[in-house]
Structures are given as C-alpha cells and as structure tokens.
Amino acid sequence: PLTTNAALLTIAQYPLFLSSNTATPNILVVYDNSQSMDGTMAGKLIAGNDPTTRGNIARSVITSTISNYRTQFNWGLATFDAPGPSLYNTYAYFFGSASTMVFTNDCVNGISASNGGLRCVPNPQSGASYSYLTYE
Structure with missing residues (x-):
C-alpha cells in the first residue's frame, strides 16, 4: 500500500493581526435580518423604525464597529435570504x-x-x- 505523511499543521498561539504579519485579517459580519429582529430585546414586536428593536440595535453596533476599525480589517457583510x-x-x-x-x-x-x-x-x-x- 502507498502511504503518505501529511505535513504538520502549525496553529498560531495568538491572533495573527497582533503579529508583524502585514496581511489584513478578513472579518465576515453576519446580520440576522429575520422577522424576529423586528422585536425588542424583551420580545415585544414593533413595526416601523423603532431604535429599540433588535435589528436597529444590531445595525447601530455594526455601523460603529466598522467605522472604528475600518482600516484594520477587510470587512464583509452577509444576511439571510428572508423575504x-x-x-x-x-x-x-x-x-x-x-x-x-x-x-x-x-x-x-x-x-x-x-x-x-x-x-x-x-x-x-x-x-x-x-x-x-x-x-x-
């Protein structure tokens, strides 16, 4: 039988963006755009543009996080296919x-x-x- 030895995998002991590596890390943010995001954190469902809904809170956090760390990461945004x-x-x-x-x-x-x-x-x-x- 033919056998091959796989090379050992070296796993970093700390986040790569802390090293002298010049590669910019990739970050994918997955935004939950399901219907449950129309509710408040307590679960009350609200129609319209209320700032206390889960969806509006999430958008606010995503916006401020990307604004604050815009140049330190390559950003991607994904959502669910929820018509x-x-x-x-x-x-x-x-x-x-x-x-x-x-x-x-x-x-x-x-x-x-x-x-x-x-x-x-x-x-x-x-x-x-x-x-x-x-x-x-």
Missing part, C-alpha cells in the same frame, strides 16, 4: 395572538364562521391537515 411576509411565507406574530391565529378548515370568502368571524387565508404549509389559518 418579507406573503401568502407563502407566514410568521405567526403577524396574525395576532394564540386565540386569533388558529388553523381551520372553515374559510368561506375569507371569513371563518366557526372562529368568530375572523378573517382567514390559505395555509401555506403544503400537506398540512388544516387548509386555512385565521388572523386578527
């Missing part, structure tokens, strides 16, 4: 509370009679046992 709400992309908190967001098979002309006349839309989850969900 906004639509018929096929539902997020329960857009639909109200646990008592108003209910799965049902009763929806006629956008109204669920068995659920107090709540409005309803087709359930976007294929293969689900309920065809509709109600919302406030």
